[in-house]
Amino acid sequence: MTYYDLSIISIHGFPKYNLELMAIPKGVKVYLRFFNYSDIIHLSEQEETKFELKAGLISxxxxxxNQIDKHIEILEFTTQSDTKDKEIRTNKGDALITTTTESYLFxxxxxxxxxxxxSKFIYPKLPLDASEEISDNEETEIIEILTDGKAKTHLNLKKEPIEISAHKFLEEMDAYGLKAIIITSMDLSPLTCFSSKTVYSLRDINEILRNIGNIPDIDPFEWKxxxxxxxxxxxxxxxxxxxIGITVEDLFEPYYYLLVTTPNSYLGEFPARLTAEFNDILT
Structure with a gap:
């Protein structure tokens, strides 16, 4: 699980909806991500107002x-001109959405x-303080989106040929340092893992991804x-x-393939060969 909760509130602080997916793990860094779907409200520029807002925010x-047993180290603000929240939307309202996730997600x-x-579940209900509640069926769909339900189902349908191909590659490339092959969803949430001599658990995969640090955007059919x-x-x-991947509504969700190797491994064109074979199976 890479998403731990999702909350929807109005710009005025009305708590509309809270979804708890899983307890936030202890001892690891997580991100509380903010998404603003409200019209920008320009507040007073008076220093007293800024300080009062800051004091309330920090408190x-x-x-x-303290409630989630975490320490806040950095609160990063981006300028309005840099953030994608500034993009022109035709469906803005009064909603703010937050989600607590693993730090390594794109x-x-x-x-x-x-x-x-x-767009599917919140916008039709605006304004939030006067709308109907999110139904059980809608909540199930929200969970499916966050946890990559469709991507998992599609991958499971191809389970046998993917396993055969993965273990063939692991045996072939063992001498070159290949230790594990991981398939993730569009945001880098792990879906499945294949390994040879060392068995990698989901906990191991999360540890590896958490320790990578900054992960850059990767163009289709490219690798870093x-x-x-x-x-x-x-x-x-x-x-x-x-x-390649699956489509949920109008959202294309590509798969990512991760190769875990020993340090200084030289794989040559192997990533391209694996990508071509896996893509043939998954399309």
């Missing part, structure tokens, strides 16, 4: 962080999921590699954007 955040891909949830660690042992991770 509320400290109380919240933020722009998380945004696309939240955009879909907003980063260093990481697992149980204090260094490893390399090749991240491949498959360029």
């Amino acid at each position: 509320a955040l400290c109380n919240f962080s 933020h722009d891909q998380v945004r696309k999921k939240i955009d879909l949830i907003y 590699y980063r260093q990481s660690f697992i149980t204090n042992q260094q490893c390399w991770v090749f991240l491949i954007n498959s360029g």
Whole structure:
């Protein structure tokens, strides 16, 4: 699980909806991501007003962080001209959406999921303080979007040929340092893992991804590699954007293939070969 909760509130602070997916894990860094679907409200420029707002914000955040047993280290603000919240929308209202997730997820891909949830389930209910509640069926659909239900189902239908192909590659490339092959969803949420001698659990995969640090955007059919660690042992991770995937509503969700190797492994054109074979199976 890479999403832990989702909350919907109005710009005026009305708590509309809260979804708890899983307890936030202890001992790991998580991100509380903000998505603004409201019209920008220009507040007073008086210093007293700014200070009062800041004081209230800090107090509320400290109380919240204590409640989830976390420390707040950095609160990052982007300028309105830089953030995609500034993009022209035809369906703005009074909603703010937050979600607590793993830190390594692609933020722009998380945004696309939240955009879909907003346009399908929230916008038709605006204004929030006078709308009907989210139904059980709608909540099930929201969970399916956040947890990649359709991507998992499609992958499961191809389970046998993917397993055969993955284990063939692991045996072939073992001498070159390949240790595991991971398939993730559009935002880097792990879906399945194949390994040879060392068995990698979901906990291991999360540790590897958390330790990568900043993960850049990757164009379709391209790959990049980063260093990481697992149980204090260094490893390399090749991240491949498959360029193929499934579509939920109008949202295209590509799969990513991750190759975990020993440090300084040279794979040559192997990532391209694996991508071509996996793509043939999954399309």
